[in-house]
Amino acid sequence: MSTIDRGDKIPNNVHLASDKRLQRALEQWQPRFIEWWKEMGPEGFQAHDVYLRTAVSADSDGWAVFDYVKMPDYRWGIFLADPVADRRIGFGDELGKPVWQEVPGEHRNALRRLIVTQGDTEPASVEQQRRLGQTCPSLYDLRNLFQVNVEEGRHLWAMVYLLHSHFGRDGREEAEALLTRRSGNADNPRILGAFNAPCDDWLSFFCFTYFTDRDGKYQLLALAESAFDPLSRTTRFMLTEEAHHMFVGETGLLRVCERTAQIMIAHPGDDPRRHGVVDLPTLQRYVNFWYAISLDLFGGEISSNAAQYFASGLKGRAHEDRYDDHVALGASYSLDVLRDGTLSRDDVPLRNAMNEILRDEYVEDSQRGIDKCNKLLAEAGVDFQLRLPSRRFNRQVGSFAGARVSPAGELVDEATWQSQRDTWLPSERDREYVKSLQQKAVLEPGKIQSWLAPPKRGIKGRPVDFEYVRVD
Ligand code: BYC
Numbered sequence: 001m002s003t004i005d006r007g008d009k010i011p012n013n014v015h016l017a018s019d020k021r022l023q024r025a026l027e028q029w030q031p032r033f034i035e036w037w038k039e040m041g042p043e044g045f046q047a048h049d050v051y052l053r054t055a056v057s058a059d060s061d062g063w064a065v066f067d068y069v070k071m072p073d074y075r076w077g078i079f080l081a082d083p084v085a086d087r088r089i090g091f092g093d094e095l096g097k098p099v100w101q102e103v104p105g106e107h108r109n110a111l112r113r114l115i116v117t118q119g120d121t122e123p124a125s126v127e128q129q130r131r132l133g134q135t136c137p138s139l140y141d142l143r144n145l146f147q148v149n150v151e152e153g154r155h156l157w158a159m160v161y162l163l164h165s166h167f168g169r170d171g172r173e174e175a176e177a178l179l180t181r182r183s184g185n186a187d188n189p190r191i192l193g194a195f196n197a198p199c200d201d202w203l204s205f206f207c208f209t210y211f212t213d214r215d216g217k218y219q220l221l222a223l224a225e226s227a228f229d230p231l232s233r234t235t236r237f238m239l240t241e242e243a244h245h246m247f248v249g250e251t252g253l254l255r256v257c258e259r260t261a262q263i264m265i266a267h268p269g270d271d272p273r274r275h276g277v278v279d280l281p282t283l284q285r286y287v288n289f290w291y292a293i294s295l296d297l298f299g300g301e302i303s304s305n306a307a308q309y310f311a312s313g314l315k316g317r318a319h320e321d322r323y324d325d326h327v328a329l330g331a332s333y334s335l336d337v338l339r340d341g342t343l344s345r346d347d348v349p350l351r352n353a354m355n356e357i358l359r360d361e362y363v364e365d366s367q368r369g370i371d372k373c374n375k376l377l378a379e380a381g382v383d384f385q386l387r388l389p390s391r392r393f394n395r396q397v398g399s400f401a402g403a404r405v406s407p408a409g410e411l412v413d414e415a416t417w418q419s420q421r422d423t424w425l426p427s428e429r430d431r432e433y434v435k436s437l438q439q440k441a442v443l444e445p446g447k448i449q450s451w452l453a454p455p456k457r458g459i460k461g462r463p464v465d466f467e468y469v470r471v472d
Pocket residue numbers: 114115117118121122125152191192193194212213214215216217219220296297298299300301302303304305306315355397
């Protein structure tokens with residue numbers, strides 16, 4: 001079991017106190033992080049007590065301690081899952097050899113790039129969500145937003161620890177740069193597409209935590225397989241936190257469906273918008289948007305980068321142990337591509353298809369929550385089912401980037417796209433309508449905005465009307 005020193009400025013289970021140079025470097029980065037948090041973290045509520053879960057150690061009773069905390073005082077710490085004795089490389093050309101505790105010189109650039117890319121998404125998401133507190137549906141939701149935000153801050157710490165401890169000077173420079181890029185900034189944007197899209201209403205927030213955080217889950221699962229053991233251990237611990245983010249997304253979408261269904265049944269034939277809820281076609285368009293932009297995060301379907309990461313043991317498949325063949329040479333994978341404007345099926349060497357294989361798992365996992373929403377709608381007596389659009393729809397990365405494809409997956413001409421666009425993707429009017437439901441933050445315990453059903457239960461056994469954020 002790991003032990004931690006709670007007296008440390010930086011809570012950790014990596015014996016930080018025994019490495020003075022590293023400790024000093026991180027203690028110099030810490031105030032810059034806090035500055036970034038104050039500038040780019042949640043707007044408002046920084047002086048309020050929030051009922052938060054804090055990881056104080058990586059073992060089962062220490063990773064989730066609940067108490068009131070002011071966000072800037074949150075104990076962002078460095079926690080690695082416990083080491084696995086005699087862990088061996090589980091895939092690629094080095095299969096079966098001992099994992100690495102240090103970065104091999106030949107893999108230094110590729111590993112740094114993976115860690116920087118992962119690290120960049122964490123503060124990016126906090127920036128994207130920074131104004132949502134101003135329009136929160138309830139104190140319960142406000143607390144969940146902040147819980148997600150502080151944990152994404154901790155995920156940034158996790159990657160910065162790796163950069164500082166294993167990549168020397170360029171690692172420290174990358175750690176600085178993680179605090180200077182800005183989501184959506186034209187001159188200095190975040191690295192990946194989805195992390196530059198605005199997430200400024202709560203329906204987007206629920207879609208983001210459902211779809212985009214789920215990319216996080218799959219990327220972290222793939223990195224948890226890494227031969228670089230410190231990366232594996234840190235991502236394994238991050239995954240324990242990730243589950244809550246996706247819970248917020250899934251229950252958020254379910255609560256939207258529940259409330260809309262109530263109104264539709266109570267007022268048959270009426271436009272649900274007349275009754276202050278999100279109509280289901282609008283919900284479908286938000287799903288279409290966030291699903292497609294999250295699919296992009298897996299990279300191109302045919303990728304020599306991915307093949308290289310796999311060959312060298314840097315990044316595997318999710319749950320590598322579920323596969324029989326861990327070398328993945330000599331086999332191929334069949335996938336859809338667009339060639340000369342037509343849809344075709346290609347067989348590509350398995351290693352080059354690793355992005356698509358991870359995306360396949362993601363697609364299947366994403367369907368589960370949609371099924372739950374559909375079950376809820378059907379049981380409520382509503383004649384409407386949500387659907388995940390085709391993975392070819394509205395893509396900006398990979399073979400279908402920029403192609404005009406309907407949600408059903410068919411190639412369409414430009415005129416059709418233009419005329420259908422607002423039925424397939426959120427329009428300005430949709431976004432204005434959704435925001436109009438969230439104009440005023442609801443800050444009274446137990447109260448909630450009209451468009452959202454209350455949660456089934458509160459946090460950690462607390463009632464739904466608990467004062468999750470102390471506002472006065
Ligand atoms: N946007 O070979 P390709 C999370 C670039 S989310 C912009 O197809 P590769 C979280 C790519 O860099 C998890 N550019 O891609 C969630 C490459 O550039 P170069 C984040 C993109 O390298 C919510 C070129 O296109 N973690 O944790 O195989 C809240 C061709 O690339 C994009 C990771 O991503 C894009 N979407 O795969 C908070 C894990 N996609 O080489 C947090 C680490 C690709 O031409 N990252 N490009 O200059 C990776 O494993 C890989 O970098 C990717 C891309 C899977 C993202």
